[in-house]
Amino acid sequence: MSARVKKTNLFKKSLHDLIRGIRGCKDPDATDKYIRNAISECRQEVLSQDMDVKTMAVMKLAYLQMLGYDMSWASFNVLEVMSSPKFAQKRVGYLAAMQSFNVDTDVLMLTTNLLKKDLASPNHLDVAIAISGISNIVSPSLARDLSEDLIKMMNHSKPYVRKKAVLVMYKIFLQFPEALRSSFPRLREKLEDPEIAVVSATVNVICELAKKHPKNYLPLAPQLFNILTTSSNNWMLIKIIKLFSSLATIEPRLKAKLIPPITNIIQTTTAMSLLYECINCIVSGGMLSQDDDQLAAMCVSKLRMFFEETDQNLKFVGLLAYNKIVTIHPLLVAQNADVIMDCMDDPDLSIRERAVELVVYLVNPDTLFEVVKRLMLQLIPQSREQILPEQYRVEVVRRILDMCSNNTYANVTNFEWYIAVLVDLVKITEGIKDIGSEIGMELQNVAVRVRSVRDYAVASSARMVTDADIIYKNPNVLKYAVWVIGEYAVFLEDPRTVLDIFINTEPQTLSADIEAVYVQAIPKIYSQYAGSDHMPWTHSRSQEILVLSGRIVAYLEKYATSMDIEVQERSVEFLELFRLISEAIKERPVDDSDLNPPLLISQAMSYMFNIWELNPVSQKAQRRIPIPDGLDLDEAFNDPVVYPESDDDEEVLLRQEIMRQQAAMSSKIINGKDGKIATHSKKSKMKTVLQGKSDSEDEEEIARKRQERKQRQQEDPFYLLESEKVARKSRKSRDDLDSSSESSDEGDDPMKNEEFDIDAIPIMKLEIASIAAPVTKKKSKKSRAPPAQVEIAREETFGEDAVNGGDIDTSTRIASARTSSNRARSSSKHKSILRVDARGLENYDLGSPDDDVADHLKVEEFRAEILEARKKAAEAAEQEVKAKHIVVKKVKKKKKVKVLKSKPSEDAEA
Structure with missing residues (x-):
């Protein structure tokens, strides 16, 4: 009988046969048919009593599962193979479980005893494979039941098992955060393990935990510092340096301890990855201030080496580091402007994007023209095959606008050149959505602020509104160009031509907000043209103006019934005005006895649009207007009226x-x-x-x-319909959010009686080698005459800003643009490749209530001693002052004491 079973087993298909059969299929239909037959055979094989046959069937199903076929139906059979006493079969079972099991698998609850049995096995290979399986199939219940067993495995005699046990604890913490309390002392011991692999695994786990709540791991700083100064493993050093960059932001005293060893690594290491992490730790950890010129010069000079390598990744990270340093030491980064400008022509688009972000901080009045020229060339594809992403082109345009408008156009010395740049940007960015409005806003801002260039701005705007390509491909700029023409129509060379173009515009060809600006600009241009003093009012001119007024009346009648309330209101108002003007012209005598235009044209319309000059107003001006006494903006004017449902x-x-x-x-x-x-x-x-x-x-x-x-x-x-359902949903979501935020703030501390001893970290002597910054040869240029001073209108405001002139500072816009671009780039980072969700550890605080009370008592005692010493010093100083007949007021001392008494919690945290 056994011989017959062996003979039948010889004809069973192995994994090798399955793969060869799949490769032998000629078309997808044949492949699908073959695989379905193989799955049917596997359904019969997993029911066999022979464990070898069952194991081979599970192995084939695991392979087919990687091809996209479901094997969840065989989860119990996988569990049977996992329980095999043979290691080769057990390994196949665990492999299939790691691929097919998830949190919702039914048989997962049956694996608890099996995993406990394997963890207690005398064979360290069984223990290791069980730990590997737990890391992939762990659920909250499994994490709770197996945490104690895994903590014991952290002291296993085999370093291989200890390393795996330490690493799997991170997955346990994600599913069961309370395990962090009981396992933390053991995890801390592993930082001093004699095996370097175990120490590296422990550092990895602590580094991942510290990303969510770094304050909990400050007491580990002395041990981590010892590893930093003694280890030669670059990858472990990178992890420790990343961890210290998180800890330094919450403990500033670490700066004096960390700068010497990190500086030593920067000067001695040849690994570019470690070098970048050291520089990034100094910058991101808040260790680099404006006074650290020597340290900053060393970091900038070392980063220049990244651009001399052929590896594109080094250029990318070098630009990232420059972007962080430039906000603190822009002059040092500007010394390397040559390599940054070269990166703007790099074929790698990601490198060009980082260079464009950085170049904004490197401009000055002398380099602005060249930088803007280089940026505008970025918007033009170098070949037909090259396709620039729309997002990149929009980012380049915004950087140009930010560079030129920063600090109230401090770098712009020729505003005619700037207006020409804006016009060119409008033509280059045809077809890009929403960027035309930003360019038009800059054109409007320049026309309002710089009086000497208004004629050029009006002429450029007139050319744009008459360009058919711009009207159809970039219409958003028309809103601002038409406004400039209407507001400063006195500078128009040919107002009649512009009026004809506006009047001939067909309704509904533009958006409603642009149509409203057209309707508003036509009377302004008409007022300048019809009421001009340069052209005498004759009978022929009166007839010309009458015909023009009739055309405007016909134009406004088209928009008087517009569905947009703004367009309709402006059209109706001006329609009545032009009808009165037409009647006034008709009532004039036929002969040329009266050579003056009607008063509606010469005075009424002139006073309506030209009596006051429009000046820029600060955004903070409205907030500075005081609210009248007795006015309560929150009080309702009247109680709501209740209407009955019937309409009798x-x-x-x-x-x-x-x-x-x-x-x-x-x-x-x-x-x-x-x-x-x-x-x-x-x-x-x-x-x-x-x-x-x-x-x-x-x-x-x-x-x-x-x-x-x-x-x-x-x-x-x-009629606006009420949606009570939506209101109920919003109230419910707010209540749920409040309850979740309250519950997330609660937490305990497993590290009882633990204090952060900063003195346990030795102070090392800092010796920064004198590294000369690279000197770039500059071409000799002829001395240019100083640019002419251009008067820029200041913003009108109230209070203190009115005294200061109310300058615009567009640095906030640069910061917002950088934030939006960084957010867009980091949106993909939230999706972990390993599908790890660590949000449960984000608010897991390790501070216990009992320890907080003890800490508060210590802080109060220390504060009392400080106050007593200050009081004695104040009394001594007062007696000395009285002896010299000098009166000293101590109001600030009293206020400081009150603050200390009123905010004990803040002082305790400090």
Whole structure:
């Protein structure tokens, strides 16, 4: 019988046969048919009592699962193979489980005893493979049940098992954060393990944990510092340096301890990855200040080496580091402007993006022209095959606008050149959505602020509004170009041509906001053209103006019925004005006896648009206007009126009568309580009358009227329907958010009686080698004449800003642009490749309430000693001052004592 079983087993397909059969299929249909037959065979094989046959079937299913076929139906059979006493079969079972099991697998609860048995096995290979399986299939229940067993494995005699046990604890912490409390002492011991692999694994786990809550791991700083100064493993040093960059942000005293060893690594290491992490730790950890010129010069000079390598990754990280240093030491980074400008022509688009971000900080009045020219060349594809992403082109345009407008155009010495740049940007960025409005806004801002260049701005705007390509491909800029033409129409060379172009614009070819600007600009241009003093008012001119006025009336009549309220309101207002102008011209005598235009043209329209000059206003001006006394902006003007559901004529009359009574008593409602009581009594009477009337009506009639009213409301485009369902959902979401935030703030500390001893870290002597910054040869240039001073209009505001001139500072816009681009780049980082979700550890605080009370008591005792010493010093100083007949006020001392008493929690944290 056994011989027959062996003979049948010889004809079973192995994994090698399965792969060879799949490769032998000619087309996808044949492949799919072959695989389905193989799965059917596996369904029979997993039911075999022979463990070798069952193991081979599970191995084939694991291979097919990698090709996208489901094997969840065989989860119990996988569990059987996992329980095999043979290591080769057990390994196949664990491999299949790691591939196919998830948190929702039904048989997962049956694996607890099996995993405990394998963890207690005398064979260290069984223990290792069980730990590997746990790291992939762990669930909250498994983490809770197996945490104690895994903590014991951290002291296993085999370093191979200890390393795996330390690493799997991170997965346990993610599913069961309370395990961090019981395992932390053991995890701390592993930092001093004699095996370097175990220490490296421990550092990795602590580094990952510290990303969510670094404050918990400050007591480990002395041990980590010892590893930093004694280890030669570059990868472990990188992890420790990353960890210290997180700890240094919450403990500034670490700076004096960390700078010497990190500086030594920077000067001696040849590994570029370690060099970058050291520089990044100094910058990101807040260790580099404006006074550290020598340290900054060393970091900048070392980073220059990254651009001399052929590896593109080194250039990328070098630009990232420069972007962080340039905000603190821009002059040092500017010394390497040559390599940064070369990166702008790099074929790698990601490197060009980082270089464009950096070049904004390197411009000055002398280099602005060249930098803008290089950036504008970035917007033009170098070949037909090259396709520049729209996001990159938008980013380049925004950088150009930020460079030129920064600090109220401090770097721009020729505003005609800047307007020409804006016009070229409009043409280059045709077809890019929303960027035209930003360019147009800059054109409008320059025209308002720089009076000497308004004529050039108006001429450039006139050329844009007459360009058909711009109208159809980049229409967003028209809103601002037309505004500039209308506001400063006095500088137009040919206003009649511009008017003809505006009037000939067909309705609905542009958006409503642009049409509103067109309607507003036409009367302004008409006022300058018709009321011009350079052209005498003759009969022929009056007829010309009459025809022009008639055309404008016909143009405005098209927009008088527009669905946009802004367009409709402006059209109706100006329509009546131009009709009056046409009638006034017709009433003039036929002969040329009266050589003056009608007063509506010469005075009324002139006073309407040209009597005051428009100046820029600060964004903070409105906030500085004081609120009048007695005005409560939160108080309602009147109580809401309750309307009945039915629309009967008698009820409408009754409602109108009540509304008139409420209007008459509005002063009482606002000033006293009597009016409110009277209003409530009127409401109660109205409700009583309406209730009696509704009881007498037929219920079907009431339902019919209610349905008709709802139908009318839905068909009415100006009626806003209430959505109580949406309001309930929003209130519920806010309540859930508040409850979750309150619960997330709670936490305990497994590290009882642990204090951060900064003195345990030895102070090393800092010796920075004198590294000369690279000197770049500059071409000799002829001395240029100093640029002419251009008057830029300041913003109008109130209070202190009015004294300072209210300058614009567009650094906030640069910061917002950098934040948006970084957010767009880091959006993909939130999706972990390993599908690890560490949000459960983000608010897991290791501070226990008992320790906090003890810490508060110590801080209060220390504060009392400080206050007593200050009091004695103040008394001694006061006596000395009195002896010299000098009166000394100590108001600040008293205020400081009050602050210390009123905020003990902040001092305790400090």
